[in-house]
Amino acid sequence: MAAEKDAFFVVRKGNNVGVYKSINDLQSVLRSSINDPSLSVFKGYGLSKEAEEYLSSHGLKNAIYSIDTSDLHDDLFGQLSICPYREPNSVKDKSSGKNHSDKRPHDVVGSASFAANPQVKHAKLDNFLQGPPISSYCTSCIVEFDGASKGNPGQAGAGAVLRTADGSMVFRLREGVGIATNNVAEYRGAILGLKYALSKGFKHIRIQGDSKLVCMQVQGLWKTKTQNMTELCKVAKELKDQFVSFQICHVEREYNTEADAQANLGIHLRNGEIQVECDVK
Missing domain, CATH: 3.30.420.10 (Ribonuclease H-like superfamily/Ribonuclease H)
Structure with a gap:
């Protein structure tokens, strides 16, 4: 993760959206919302200056949820990847005591981790907005x-x-x-x-x-x-x-x-x- 300096995370929670550029900023929201069914996490690269200015003009500063999904438009974030997340330390499977050889690496983020799937489908903002609002x-x-x-x-x-x-x-x-x-x-x-x-x-x-x-x-x-x-x-x-x-x-x-x-x-x-x-x- 340290090498991905241009990576950013787009987090939707109900009808609100937050954009996080550092792992530390992302930790608190994941800890408090890991069991929230309205939480969706996407990952992108190279957040443009225009996108940052647009978000700032709509009140999104310092990773605070203050922008509504209705204020977003397609192509704002470019290509986004869905990040399936889970709680850490959940590596034990009670139904099997064997070690699985096909375990995948994970990006660990605070109280959640994201499975790294090289075949994950990419999505534009219109797909991101199709999640369930409040x-x-x-x-x-x-x-x-x-x-x-x-x-x-x-x-x-x-x-x-x-x-x-x-x-x-x-x-x-x-x-x-x-x-x-x-x-x-x-x-x-x-x-x-x-x-x-x-x-x-x-x-x-x-x-x-x-x-x-x-x-x-x-x-x-x-x-x-x-x-x-x-x-x-x-x-x-x-x-x-x-x-x-x-x-x-x-x-x-x-x-x-x-x-x-x-x-x-x-x-x-x-x-x-x-x-x-x-x-x-």
Whole structure:
């Protein structure tokens, strides 16, 4: 990162945009907003003097959120790359104790890191503005997923919880998976949550779980090494493509207890049997 002197980050949070030219400036907003589903991070190079003057004239100074997306126009930042971010120290995958040879380098930024993907698609500002604004929170949701297997492989269950954008619990989901491994159960939990979110009309989604394997494979950062994983990953990717905006991130186990509880309840269900609890009064 030290060599990328002309790099800058464009961070969208709801309808507000911040531009950061130093890692230190970026740290605080990521620490405070890592679990905010409206947060999107893009990376660009060579911020022009004209762009800096334009942003300054609209009140954006010292990396403070004070410019609205409606004040931005295409070509202001040139080419931008999407930066999938996650919390650091989340390198442990409970579903696999093996070291993965295809780990990728990361740009570590404060309390988040960005996966370096050489095949990442570039986008202009019009793509950047397609993320969910605050006014679309009614169509935005957070899905937490997990899987459990007693024996690995053994009797398994999948679980997911669906929350509104502000974190309020809406649905608890669990499904019987039959005899399966932890990895299969984790994928089934993610697929369960994605399908249910689509069935309820959500357009913007942030999905998270403590399976690093699922999160990295769905992002295309890790390869699938078995036919079973390939098929499940394909289903998950087909579902994610049906959302207007999609984010997936890996979290530690302690932040995934609700989904874990549902997955353990799913162990007692028949393969394919789904139970749903609604928390809306």
